[in-house]
Amino acid sequence: MFENTTFCITTFGCQMNKHDAERLSGLMSSLGSVPVQTNAEADFSIFVTCCVREKADERLMGTVATMKNDPVRPGSPFGKRFVAIGGCIGQRDGQKLLDQLENADVVFGTHNMEALPHLLQEAIEGGMRRAELVDGRAEFHDDLPEDREHPWAAWLPITVGCNNFCTYCIVPYVRGRELSRPIDEIAQQAQAYVDAGVKEITLLGQNVNSYGRDLYGEPRFAQVLDVVSKTGVERIRFATSHPKDLTDEVIERFATLPNLMPALHLPAQSGSNRILKAMNRRYTVEHYRELIEKLRKACPDIALSTDIIVGFPGEPEEDFQATYDLVNEVGYNQVFTFIYSKREGTPAAEMQDDTPREVIQERFDRLVDLVQRNAERLNLEQNQAGVVLPVLVTGASKNDPSILAGKSPRNQTVHARVPQGMSASDYAGSIVDIRIDEAHTWYLWGTML
Numbered sequence: 216m217f218e219n220t221t222f223c224i225t226t227f228g229c230q231m232n233k234h235d236a237e238r239l240s241g242l243m244s245s246l247g248s249v250p251v252q253t254n255a256e257a258d259f260s261i262f263v264t265c266c267v268r269e270k271a272d273e274r275l276m277g278t279v280a281t282m283k284n285d286p287v288r289p290g291s292p293f294g295k296r297f298v299a300i301g302g303c304i305g306q307r308d309g310q311k312l313l314d315q316l317e318n319a320d321v322v323f324g325t326h327n328m329e330a331l332p333h334l335l336q337e338a339i340e341g342g343m344r345r346a347e348l349v350d351g352r353a354e355f356h357d358d359l360p361e362d363r364e365h366p367w368a369a370w371l372p373i374t375v376g377c378n379n380f381c382t383y384c385i386v387p388y389v390r391g392r393e394l395s396r397p398i399d400e401i402a403q404q405a406q407a408y409v410d411a412g413v414k415e416i417t418l419l420g421q422n423v424n425s426y427g428r429d430l431y432g433e434p435r436f437a438q439v440l441d442v443v444s445k446t447g448v449e450r451i452r453f454a455t456s457h458p459k460d461l462t463d464e465v466i467e468r469f470a471t472l473p474n475l476m477p478a479l480h481l482p483a484q485s486g487s488n489r490i491l492k493a494m495n496r497r498y499t500v501e502h503y504r505e506l507i508e509k510l511r512k513a514c515p516d517i518a519l520s521t522d523i524i525v526g527f528p529g530e531p532e533e534d535f536q537a538t539y540d541l542v543n544e545v546g547y548n549q550v551f552t553f554i555y556s557k558r559e560g561t562p563a564a565e566m567q568d569d570t571p572r573e574v575i576q577e578r579f580d581r582l583v584d585l586v587q588r589n590a591e592r593l594n595l596e597q598n599q600a601g602v603v604l605p606v607l608v609t610g611a612s613k614n615d616p617s618i619l620a621g622k623s624p625r626n627q628t629v630h631a632r633v634p635q636g637m638s639a640s641d642y643a644g645s646i647v648d649i650r651i652d653e654a655h656t657w658y659l660w661g662t663m664l
């Protein structure tokens with residue numbers, strides 16, 4: 216059925232969605248379908264979607280709707296392109312997507328990715344347009360094969376789902392309750408990756424810090440870091456951390472584990488206690504500041520990044536100002552700034568929201584401006600010209616095959632020219648020493664040694 220067919224997967228959303236896409240790709244490949252880069256070449260267009268903000272919804276609807284009149288690929292065995300929608304929007308909207316998008320054939324959710332082949336089969340054989348969803352507890356999809364985007368980097372989910380119910384957030388509703396993967400399985404998987412040549416493992420969870428709560432509290436996330444570190448993998452990263460659950464023992468690992476990279480994403484969301492409370496974040500800005508202090512003590516050159524929401528319902532200027540002050544004071548290498556987006560079904564959607572759009576936009580622009588200035592200053596401070604950094608090469612830079620792109624331990628993008636006669640892609644996946652010559656706002660420029 217799937218032999219001699221092609222598929223294209225498009226993902227929107229977080230690393231968890233991207234990892235799911237790797238599993239879907241592995242599943243389709245194992246059935247004989249061949250991955251292609253564009254929808255024009257594909258018999259199956261598969262979307263793995265995000266619904267965390269309105270923009271992500273719009274993007275999916277727009278993309279699928281405009282595909283309606285695209286010609287089928289030459290040589291298509293079906294004379295038709297099948298469109299399948301999964302991921303978080305699939306889980307949230309189910310049948311509604313089939314009603315709204317006349318060219319969508321199949322919808323599946325976050326808990327039943329393995330349903331895709333049989334749903335496609337029904338569509339091919341019986342012309343059925345069907346949405347199949349499973350409710351409930353999250354699960355791991357490690358029974359599905361995976362097609363990793365890069366052979367040298369792997370995402371390793373250690374928890375799935377979320378129990379936090381931040382009042383603005385849809386994730387707990389589309390990802391289910393939190394579930395921790397047994398630590399032995401994590402260790403085995405990490406070792407298998409290392410044996411296969413993986414250089415960087417990123418541990419994933421909506422809140423990795425609460426790892427183990429559902430396992431009677433033991434083992435905890437710090438022990439997960441220990442077992443993964445023991446595999447000898449070159450680089451370990453993790454995302455995401457909820458500040459309320461970041462413990463001293465995890466902070467200490469930044470000082471003691473040599474392969475834990477000096478970079479942490481610690482979403483603050485707001486710098487105002489009143490707004491944090493309304494968001495149900497369950498920490499105070501004082502606690503957050505204390506964490507930053509401890510982190511800098513354990514690892515003085517740590518690169519910090521965060522998420523900030525501007526325009527939470529009822530947020531007045533003074534609370535925004537508190538956020539602005541926090542961002543300014545901490546000095547982040549990167550800040551992901553979001554304008555609050557109302558998500559039906561969440562508690563914040565019921566809150567009074569009367570701040571004019573223009574006011575929110577103006578605050579947002581002010582914050583973005585601050586973030587850029589700080590990032591540039593920090594990049595300069597942390598990367599004095601002449602310092603040598605081990606850089607994990609990800610490939611060639613977008614515009615020039617003789618310039619490599621890679622990541623420093625602090626996860627900053629680094630560019631350098633490769634030696635004459637070499638192509639940057641030859642270095643993909645290796646760690647090379649680069650002497651930094653210049654620091655720019657969003658990247659470092661250096662010389663390969």
Ligand code: SAH
Nearest residue numbers: 383384421455482522523553554555556558
């Ligand atoms: N579990 C992770 C990721 C959550 S989604 C975490 O807790 O950090 C990523 C980010 O999207 C969040 O940190 C938040 O800043 C933002 N976000 C979530 N819901 C949003 C909404 N309704 N409007 C605007 N931004 C939102």
Ligand code: SF4
Nearest residue numbers: 377379380381384386
């Ligand atoms: Fe959403 Fe909060 Fe869970 Fe993150 S911790 S996924 S922001 S509910």
Ligand code: F3S
Nearest residue numbers: 228229265266267303
């Ligand atoms: Fe989006 Fe789903 Fe991730 S809603 S942020 S893709 S968990």
